[in-house]
Amino acid sequence: MSTPARLHGVIAEFTNPTDLLRAIEEARAAGYQRMDAYTPYPVEEVSEALGHHGSALPGIVLVGGILGAISGFALQYWTSAIDYPLNVGGRPYNSLVSFIPVVFECTILFAALSAVLGMLALNGLPMPHHPIFNAPRFALASSDRFFLCIEATDPRFDADEVRRFLERQAPRAVSEVDA
Amino acid sequence: MSDGARPAEATVVPPGAIIGPGQTFGSVTDKISSAVLDRVPRGWWIGFGIGLSLLMVFFTALGMLFTYGTGVWGIMIPVGWGLDIINFVWWIGIGHAGTLISAILLLFRQRWRTSINRFAEAMTLFAVACAGLYPILHLGRPWLAYWLVPYPNTMGMWPNFRSPLVWDVFAVSTYATVSLLFWYVGLIPDLATLRDRSKNILGKKIYGIFAMGWRGSASHWHRYETATLLLAGLSTPLVVSVHTIVSFDFAVSVIPGWHATIFPPYFVAGAIFSGFAMVATIAIPLRAAYGLENFITLKHLDNMARVMLATGLIVAYGYMMEAFFAFYSANLFERSMMHLRFTGPYAWSYWLLILCNVLIPQLLWFKRVRTNTIGLFLVSIVINIGMWLERFVIVVTSLATDFLPSSWGIYTPTIWDWSTYIGSFGLFLTLLFLFIRFLPMISIFEMRTLVPEAEVEGGEEHS
Known part of the structure; x- marks a missing residue:
């Protein structure tokens, strides 16, 4: 392997999602495993071609929601029935029915926080710098260009070979990305 | 570009x-x-200037309130809830359209929502900010507002x-937090x-800094889309x-005219009705000022008008049922309260409400009105006024003439009531124009x- 140690990967720039998708499929067929695509909007087909199925996120949100419900109820039960039992209009201290709205709101609040924080944590964000930003013209990934990067950690990675491979996929440009 | 002389239909x-x-x-x-x-x-500076001037009115009104207390308002016994609570309900109702557009229409895969969801969500946030202030101002000692929060204290x-x-405290604060999260998550890629x-x-x-290093990676987008769907699913209920819960503030009490089981659905429909009216009120000048006719098309205005028409009919049904309940309950107080709504000292507000919320919105049956920017703009303003009147009718008429005629009283808003209301537009507009700018x-x-x-x-078809 003649790979310089300080290479993040080799990146190809495409002008439309169709070419990107074809390139991903070719790369998978050629046996490359470590790659990532960068698109200006979510392209479902690209995620699927890269093998992103399912996610831990719904589970995290479910746990968050359940914790929210338990906390909401525990707060009300402990304050109203144990720490500060107050007779309001002869209602029972543990006024289950009256506690429903707060339990509901806490469920939603905790679940929504889990969804956002969980998404950010799983994505490793915030991450102010990433080697991919070294790629020339990468700023266009947030505008109108589609990028495919085959990363140096791929077991079959060889910079020259990957470059030749990507050049066959009708890209607009191919370049190496410094780590 | 002005919308007045040449309607937007001119674009192809x-x-x-x-x-x-x-x-x-x-x-x-x-x-x-x-x-x-x-x-x-230049229009931005004019709009921002108006917003900022009204914000100064708001600060002045708050200065008066904090110095002299809620006595500067016209509220008294029996009408202890005046313009402040009316404005609270009105503003929070307006916010609902933003969440509806961003969450419910996303779940229904209504792709037309795309171009209006961002500023509708912003409108939600700013409307909730305005709404949330009122109950706090109403406390009398607003600096003790944190007593509302459960925290261990001496x-x-x-x-x-x-x-x-x-x-309400839990509902509004959760709503504000979740709306902010949803809005911010939507903003990250942009x-x-x-x-x-x-x-x-x-x-x-x-x-x-705020983009947090977003790089559009396919694996990130995948989780991002999941998170958005989950947030939409959570925001909908x-x-x-x-x-x-806002309607429970009224319905759980025993005041005639408040104690009705129809309140929750009727309030939610009214919220969507007024919210869409406000989205239209903002969208129509905005698309003209920034030349966004290619993105906010007549189809969008048409769809929004249809939602207004449908929810307006639900609201009209609510008014009908309120009157019917009063009659059918055979309860003296309910009946006389309803009778006084029709003919009493505040009858003007009731009939104006019927005009604004029931009669004029019927114009939306006509496609020519729905797709006419000026016509729709005027109808949406009328609906905004009508929905404000609805809350006025509910809050004031019920309290003013409740049970014993000897304890009845007439509420007249003072200049500080009105300036607190007008001033909240300053907060809303200032935030809205800052949002549009940045x-x-x-x-x-x-x-x-x-x-x-x-x-x-x-590629494979994924529908």
Whole structure:
């Protein structure tokens, strides 16, 4: 392997999602495993071609929601029935029915926080710098260009070979990305 | 560009299209981000100036209130809830359209929502900010507002969780938090676009910080889409719960005219009705001022008008049922309260409400009104006024003439009631204009999914 140690990967720039998708499929067929695509909007087909199925996120949100419900109820039960039992209009201290709205709101609040924080944590964000930003013209990934990067950690990675491979996929440009 | 002389129909957007012809990834990005990065139209300064002036009115009104107490308002016994609570319910209702557009229409895969969801969500946030202030101002000692929150304190006391007013604290604060999260998550990819396009060093840094290093990786998008769907699924019951709980503030009490089981659905429908009216009120001048006819098309206005028509009919049904309940209950107090609504000292407000919310919205049956920007704008203003009157009728007429005629009283808002109301538009407009100036008012990345070149050829079909 003649790979310089300080290479993040080799990146190809495409002008439309169709070419990107074809390139991903070719790369998978050629046996490359470590790659990532960068698109200006979510392209479902690209995620699927890269093998992103399912996610831990719904589970995290479910746990968050359940914790929210338990906390909401525990707060009300402990304050109203144990720490500060107050007779309001002869209602029972543990006024289950009256506690429903707060339990509901806490469920939603905790679940929504889990969804956002969980998404950010799983994505490793915030991450102010990433080697991919070294790629020339990468700023266009947030505008109108589609990028495919085959990363140096791929077991079959060889910079020259990957470059030749990507050049066959009708890209607009191919370049190496410094780590 | 003015909407007055030449209606937007002059642009060649085919009827029924939700995006103008010939748009590309680049043109969508350029057009929307240029409103933030390039020019500041003179209209923006005028609008911002008006907003800021009204905000000063608000501060003045608050200064009076904090100095002299709630006595500066016209509220008294029996009408202890005046314009402050009316405005609270009115503003929070307006917010509901934003969540409806961003969450419920997303779940129903209504792609036309894309170009209006961003500023509708912003409108939600700012409306909730205005709404949330009123109950706090109403406390009398607003600096003790934190007593509403359950926290261990030296008084050894806790809030009474059996009270709808405490439910309100949880509902409104959860609603504000979740709306903010949803809005911010939606902004992240667009903040990355602004980071990458901004020529201004400081702008690049600030947008960069808030974009959190977003790089559009396919695995990130995958989780991002999951998170958005989950948030939409969570916001949908939330938005219904918020106005339901607001209606409990009334319905759980025993005041004639408040104690009705129809309140929750009727409040939620009214919230959506007024919210869509406010979205239209904002969208119509905005698309004219920024030349966004290709993105906010007549199809959008038509769809919004249809939602207004449908929810308006539900609201009209609510009014009918309120009157019917009073009659059918055979309860003396309910009947006389209803009778006084029709003929009593506040009868003008009831009949004006019927005119604004029931009669005039019937114009929306006509496609010519729905797709006429000026016509729809005027109807939406009328609905905004009508929905404010609805809350006035509910809050004031019920309290003013409740049970014993000897304890009845007439509430007349003072100048400080009105300036607190007018001033809250200052807060709303100032925030709205700052948003338009510094953030993309239309979701850029979602608009990219609507352009023809987003179609993946030869790929498997995923519908």
